[in-house]
Amino acid sequence: MDETQTKIKEFLSRFFKNHDLQPGEDIFSLGFVNSLLAMQLVAFVEKEFGFTVEDEDLDLDNFRSIDAISALIAKKRGA
Amino acid sequence: MNLDLTPEQRAARERFRAFANERIVPFADAWDRQEAIPRELIAALAAQGWLGSLLPPEVGGAGLDRITYGLLIEEIGRACSSTRSLLTVHDMVGHALRRWGKPEVKDRHLSALAKGERLGALALSEPNAGSDAASIETRAVEEGEGFVLSGRKKWTTFGQIADLFLVFAKVAGQPAAFLVERDAPGLSVVPIHGMHGTRAAMLAELHLDDCRVPRTAMLGRPGFGISHVAATALELGRYSVAWGSVGILQACLEASQKYAAERVQFGAPLAEHPLIRAMLAEMIANVRAGRLLCLRAGFLQERSDPAAFAETMLAKYFCSVAAAKGASDAVQIQGANGCAPDSPVARYLRDSKVMEIIEGSTQIQQLAIPRFDFPEL
Numbered sequence: 477m478d479e480t481q482t483k484i485k486e487f488l489s490r491f492f493k494n495h496d497l498q499p500g501e502d503i504f505s506l507g508f509v510n511s512l513l514a515m516q517l518v519a520f521v522e523k524e525f526g527f528t529v530e531d532e533d534l535d536l537d538n539f540r541s542i543d544a545i546s547a548l549i550a551k552k553r554g555a
Numbered sequence: 556m557n558l559d560l561t562p563e564q565r566a567a568r569e570r571f572r573a574f575a576n577e578r579i580v581p582f583a584d585a586w587d588r589q590e591a592i593p594r595e596l597i598a599a600l601a602a603q604g605w606l607g608s609l610l611p612p613e614v615g616g617a618g619l620d621r622i623t624y625g626l627l628i629e630e631i632g633r634a635c636s637s638t639r640s641l642l643t644v645h646d647m648v649g650h651a652l653r654r655w656g657k658p659e660v661k662d663r664h665l666s667a668l669a670k671g672e673r674l675g676a677l678a679l680s681e682p683n684a685g686s687d688a689a690s691i692e693t694r695a696v697e698e699g700e701g702f703v704l705s706g707r708k709k710w711t712t713f714g715q716i717a718d719l720f721l722v723f724a725k726v727a728g729q730p731a732a733f734l735v736e737r738d739a740p741g742l743s744v745v746p747i748h749g750m751h752g753t754r755a756a757m758l759a760e761l762h763l764d765d766c767r768v769p770r771t772a773m774l775g776r777p778g779f780g781i782s783h784v785a786a787t788a789l790e791l792g793r794y795s796v797a798w799g800s801v802g803i804l805q806a807c808l809e810a811s812q813k814y815a816a817e818r819v820q821f822g823a824p825l826a827e828h829p830l831i832r833a834m835l836a837e838m839i840a841n842v843r844a845g846r847l848l849c850l851r852a853g854f855l856q857e858r859s860d861p862a863a864f865a866e867t868m869l870a871k872y873f874c875s876v877a878a879a880k881g882a883s884d885a886v887q888i889q890g891a892n893g894c895a896p897d898s899p900v901a902r903y904l905r906d907s908k909v910m911e912i913i914e915g916s917t918q919i920q921q922l923a924i925p926r927f928d929f930p931e932l
Contacts, residue, residue, distance in 0.1 A: 487861070490927075490928045491926075493928075512864070512923055512926065512927075514779075514782040514783055514786060515782070515783060515786040515787060515790065515864065516861040516864045516865075517861075518783065519859060519860075519861040519863075519864070520861040522859070523858075523859045523860070523861065531655065531657075531775060531776055534775055534776045534778070534779045534783060535776075536778070
């Protein structure tokens with residue numbers, strides 16, 4: 477895992493205790509992902525990676541896994 | 556973590572306190588009885604820059620930091636929970652609009668909200684949907700250049716006089732959020748009277764009967780109305796309610812200390828009776844603990860720390876429960892006088908119960924809080 481993926485995993489691990497989250501694993505299939513996590517996840521990527529999550533980024537597939545979030549970050553950084 | 560107030564924040568608190576003592580405290584019981592706050596008060600709050608106080612100066616807001624904002628809410632909440640609830644819901648709408656609104660809608664409304672020229676209100680609850688927000692039955696159907704909304708909203712704080720409503724509805728089964736103007740065709744507002752607490756908060760039901768809004772009225776996207784738009788508003792709401800609860804508790808403490816010092820029974824002031832002192836001690840401990848939790852949440856919000864979410868929830872839970880207990884004790888200390896018509900502590904007790912219900916009930920917080928990791932202080 478690269479640095480971005482490691483940071484994402486570290487953040488998500490707070491919510492998926494005792495589970496070794498894999499980069500491609502669908503976090504929505506693990507439960508918990510609801511409005512309690514949703515905005516924290518947005519706050520995390522915005523603060524940690526320095527961009528704003530816009531309307532067009534609001535797509536569940538952008539937040540489905542460590543890999544997906546990492547791809548969103550790469551896209552936003554390249555934008 | 557330094558939770559000391561800056562000199563500017565201390566000075567701001569004095570301004571807030573002076574305003575509340577002069578413009579609100581003497582009239583709050585009458586407003587409670589009349590079930591309305593006067594337009595003059597709303598204009599005075601707007602003139603102070605306290606409607607939309609968190610919005611940035613570029614749109615006409617006061618741009619307060621989260622700590623100063625909390626101090627404002629505590630002082631207004633100490634004086635009158637109904638007035639505090641106006642700030643809470645108005646700020647929630649402005650906050651969500653700024654975060655998720657389309658540029659043209661922000662251009663149209665944000666500045667007016669920031670200046671208090673228009674009032675915002677949140678329309679989430681329904682007759683059959685309270686804590687289970689995802690079960691809302693209001694529907695929005697795409698038609699022509701916009702959406703047509705149908706359904707009923709209940710318990711909309713300041714709905715009687717609000718100009719803009721943040722309405723939640725489902726689009727093809729997906730939760731979405733819309734900014735609906737008061738004069739939108741198909742929207743009617745029905746006042747609710749006789750509430751138990753925050754009686755001057757001018758609650759209303761909204762009837763949406765084929766209510767038409769333009770496409771740009773949607774905040775965010777379908778599917779994200781609850782998880783992101785409502786969550787954005789509710790996080791600020793919980794923070795505001797937490798500070799407002801500290802305000803109620805502070806008011807209870809001040810009223811109880813005064814009464815216990817003056818009231819003599821069994822040959823001694825109440826304050827000399829051990830069982831009364833126990834209640835005062837608990838109030839002192841809770842108001843200070845609650846304020847610290849609020850400061851910690853505000854500190855994390857200022858840093859945009861994701862941990863702010865859980866800490867804010869914790870603050871709301873603790874402060875609202877403590878306010879309800881403190882208000883109950885404040886009435887107990889005053890006995891029949893505390894139950895009398897126009898007794899401020901009776902109003903605090905009624906208002907404090909509302910705090911345990913709004914922006915996530917005590918039980919919803921209890922379900923959620925153990926799911927979070929709270930980092931060491």
